[in-house]
Amino acid sequence: MIKAVRGTRDLLPPDTDLWNRVDAKVRDVFARYNYHEIRTPIFEDTQLFSRSVGEETDIVSKEMFTWEDKARAQSEKPQSLTLRPENTAGVVRAYIEHGLDKKGTLQKLYYIGPQFRRERPQKGRYRQFYQIGAEIIGPPSAGSESPLRDAEVLEMLATLLDEVGLRDWQLQLNSVGCAEDRARYNQALREALQPVVHLMCTDCQRRTETNPLRVLDCKVPEDQPIIEKLPKISEYLDEPCREHFAAVRSMLDAAGVTYTINDRMVRGLDYYTRTTFEFTHGGLGAQSAVLGGGRYDGLSESLEGPKAPGIGFAIGEDRLVLALQSQGEKPAEKVQAYVAPLGAGMNGHALKLARELRRAGISADIGDETFRLKKSFENAEKAGARFIVIVGENEVAAEQFAVKDLASGQQVQVPRAELTKHLRQN
């Protein structure tokens, strides 16, 4: 038997009803904040990701689905292509390619779609997973660097999660400063760790060499006293970065968005600058982050584009749905009417009637004239139908249909002309 490949999965009803509800709500919120949808290709030139996400990150160094396309001409080398592991790089590429900076305004773009990373699957982590993301990007003259953009994005996310129905989420906020700040901080961390690192777990010893920032993320209890004494990134921000972060916080305070500063939160993509954030939720197993994001002031230029600071985020839709389900969210898609043809020659009458209902905006399902009435009732019950409408010879002749409310058990005769009204009002 051929099965869905590792890390991929089928989304089936009724789960897909919940997914669609999330999609619809998210589009509704984005529209109210004046975002518009962008759709970028599912695969891109491999270099797009190695140059934006970062050659040394886990994503690029070991998690990408990459292959060589055939050369177009004999003189050409085959092109290396990659299934997108995230969507910000693609959006910024499109921004540059279509000269959107020339519009002179802020671009507020959102996307919903699958992303691909070749990781070992576990709860809340799949090789094909879905992200809902948005970016605000534009020339500095349009206000793209303003801390108001950061605050606006965070406020929207708080609203979005509330409206989607997620309870008990937490916003973790940090600033990782600019590239220079991070270089100085990395150096300081290395120096601070040097005398004590041999007391720490083997992971931390490795991290000190490869990526000292990661040490801050360590969860080993014995290491915590050491980690608490390490220098903080906030002490290494230069004046502009410090002011920017303070402005973001004061606007969040003004708007009444609650957050916690987490100066140990480090994010793994190289392009992040200044504000970084995560929204977390308890129902997700080890993957507590429902969404993550941050500012990326230098990304466009690193892709040979114009100066175009930006800020964005990606919601893990798989995780958001998981979190909603963990708090008991159940999609209950029901059909309003079940039309039950009864006896030979009734299928046509049933279809005609169902057509009238459906055209009037009433959801309806149809049985079959070979079903005994008992079976039709059972089917109607299984479908979660509110009403069953019986289409038998008597009914057709009298132009009056037996309509039974399956919840209350009440049954009445309803003239054809009043049928849609009767079914709609309940």
Place this chain on the structure above:
RNA sequence: GUGGGUGUAGUUCAGUGGUAGAACUCCGGACUGUGGCUCCGGCUGUCGAGGGUUCGAAUCCCUCCACCCACCCCA
């Protein structure tokens, strides 16, 4: 890539060397135009795959595979 757990009916699972089971689901009937409840009857399996031990393997051994969870890392 590493570690742990689990693979038996459509589903959830029991079965630790001797004829593969239960519950639920599904199908039919009791009930010929009235569901949920009840009762009766019925279908369903390469026991994850391959090899080995044994008179005999779902069960013991070896190898592999898949899924789940965790690490790493991230959404």
